[in-house]
Amino acid sequence: MSSSQYAEPFRIKAVEMLKKTTPEHRREALEKVAWNVFQLKAEDVYIDCLTDSGTSAMSNRQWAALMMGDESYAGCESFYRFEAAIKDLTGFPFVVPTHQGRAADNLLGRMFYKGHNYKFVVTNMAFDSTRGAAMNFDMWAEDLLDDPGYDSQSYHPFKGNMSPQKLEDFIKKHGREAIGMVIMTITCNTNGGQPVSMANIKECGEIAHKYGLPYFADAARCFENCYFIKEREEGYKDKDIRDIAREMFSYFDGATMSIKKDGLVNMGGYFCCRDEELYHRAANDNMAYEGFQTYGGLAGRDLEAIAIGMYEGSDYEYLKGRIGQVEYLGKRLDEFGVPFVRPTGGNGVYVDARLFYKDIPPEKFPGLCLAADAYLVSGIRIAELGASAFAVKQPDGTIKLPEIDYVRIAISRRVYTNSHMDIIAETLGELYKSGSPNFKGMDKKDWGRADSHFNSHYIPEFK
Ligand SMILES: Cc1ncc(COP(=O)(O)O)c(C=O)c1O
Numbered sequence: 001m002s003s004s005q006y007a008e009p010f011r012i013k014a015v016e017m018l019k020k021t022t023p024e025h026r027r028e029a030l031e032k033v034a035w036n037v038f039q040l041k042a043e044d045v046y047i048d049c050l051t052d053s054g055t056s057a058m059s060n061r062q063w064a065a066l067m068m069g070d071e072s073y074a075g076c077e078s079f080y081r082f083e084a085a086i087k088d089l090t091g092f093p094f095v096v097p098t099h100q101g102r103a104a105d106n107l108l109g110r111m112f113y114k115g116h117n118y119k120f121v122v123t124n125m126a127f128d129s130t131r132g133a134a135m136n137f138d139m140w141a142e143d144l145l146d147d148p149g150y151d152s153q154s155y156h157p158f159k160g161n162m163s164p165q166k167l168e169d170f171i172k173k174h175g176r177e178a179i180g181m182v183i184m185t186i187t188c189n190t191n192g193g194q195p196v197s198m199a200n201i202k203e204c205g206e207i208a209h210k211y212g213l214p215y216f217a218d219a220a221r222c223f224e225n226c227y228f229i230k231e232r233e234e235g236y237k238d239k240d241i242r243d244i245a246r247e248m249f250s251y252f253d254g255a256t257m258s259i260k261k262d263g264l265v266n267m268g269g270y271f272c273c274r275d276e277e278l279y280h281r282a283a284n285d286n287m288a289y290e291g292f293q294t295y296g297g298l299a300g301r302d303l304e305a306i307a308i309g310m311y312e313g314s315d316y317e318y319l320k321g322r323i324g325q326v327e328y329l330g331k332r333l334d335e336f337g338v339p340f341v342r343p344t345g346g347n348g349v350y351v352d353a354r355l356f357y358k359d360i361p362p363e364k365f366p367g368l369c370l371a372a373d374a375y376l377v378s379g380i381r382i383a384e385l386g387a388s389a390f391a392v393k394q395p396d397g398t399i400k401l402p403e404i405d406y407v408r409i410a411i412s413r414r415v416y417t418n419s420h421m422d423i424i425a426e427t428l429g430e431l432y433k434s435g436s437p438n439f440k441g442m443d444k445k446d447w448g449r450a451d452s453h454f455n456s457h458y459i460p461e462f463k
Helices: 023-032 060-066 077-090 101-112 128-135 164-174 198-210 222-232 241-250 276-289 300-312 316-335 366-378 418-434
Strands: 047-049 094-098 120-123 140-143 179-185 215-218 254-258 269-273 348-352 380-385 406-410 439-444 458-462
Touching: 023 366, 047 406, 047 418, 060 300, 077 094, 077 241, 077 269, 077 300, 094 101, 094 276, 101 128, 101 179, 101 215, 101 254, 101 269, 101 276, 120 128, 120 164, 128 140, 128 179, 164 179, 164 198, 179 198, 198 215, 198 241, 222 241, 222 316, 269 276, 316 348, 316 418, 366 380, 366 406, 366 418, 366 439, 366 458, 380 418
Parallel strands: 047 380, 120 140, 120 179, 179 215, 215 254
Antiparallel strands: 094 269, 254 269, 348 406, 380 406, 439 458
16 A cells, blocks of 8 residues: 555645644633633634535635626526536436535425424434424434444444445334425435445335335535545446446435535535425525525625536545545554444544543443543544534433444545644543543533534533
């Protein structure tokens, strides 16, 4: 394996200086925000791996295209370039722009859930905005991930797969009339950024359609998913990423996308579908929330950057470098024995918090302790996507912990170099070896909706 395997596939034209802070400064900053790293000011963070959403570096071509933004209210040229790119890469004939992914999730909810008595939307594993959109209509997002996806340590090439058996059993048990739709999240962010195979996408679609259920993709990281299909699934090695994408989308009735991920932009989303009548309803409905059908909450310049970013994000060499960097971080963490979801996924490395801090019980949030420690030790910001983010307070007041308890080291696209990956690996390696230098555990003060972890206050139990 040559070192060029992990070389960044770009050179850097503009730089943004990073700020280093002292341990005393970081402790004060974290205490001030009740130990919740989401609430930190970005200027107090050294390497920011909180999310890969909207944090990409745009290319020289995208920055140049901003000047071409047509800011006309209706019928702007930029919309037609945006629409053409999305139609080309997804094959959907109808596209409604939204300002980001969750606006498209909510549009989906209003289109499909409103006015019905559905109890569920079923998914491989729901992202919080999918769950939030369902909860707005008193529904629950049921995760039907296939079993290998729940085992962080075993190797499986497609740990984001939905279980076809669980899907069929669930539909039979609850009846079609209880279910709003089937959503496949590609890649599966909540489960380690793990991919879904083409065969699984096809099979689950056939089951959904057999029962007359709409089948949609949550396509935030669709091109990273295509890269894994090309690398790992038989029959796709010689296919172009964009052709893989077109085939993948062909199994769905529609898709929503947070373009802030694989579209390599800082803002944007879409809702796409095949049905013309549905499109007209969606465009009209979106008017009240996002705006006219040729801008949908975005400026003309955003639409221009997206039209280019969608092609750059589906370029094989770019994807190889991007996913290679995540793999590189995994390799470095491996040298320290750090337990993380294997194999590494698309958008980051997901550390298994329960295995990382074995002496902190799950109900004391080992993942929150790790996120706080990484910040206190090195100024690195990573996000707990586990017990605190996904636990649910039951009507009787008891807390139901989720099966998985991960801390996500999300890698922004085209932003950090492999030297930054080394710093992250060395910090976590040291914490893994010595245990938490600060905490015996944490308590969570606020329980609310699916997204309460953004604002929760935490109460640490210090060593
Ligand atoms: C899989 C998935 N779906 C939907 C969303 C929501 O997108 P946005 O943050 O643009 O609203 C996200 C955001 O992280 C996501 O990861």
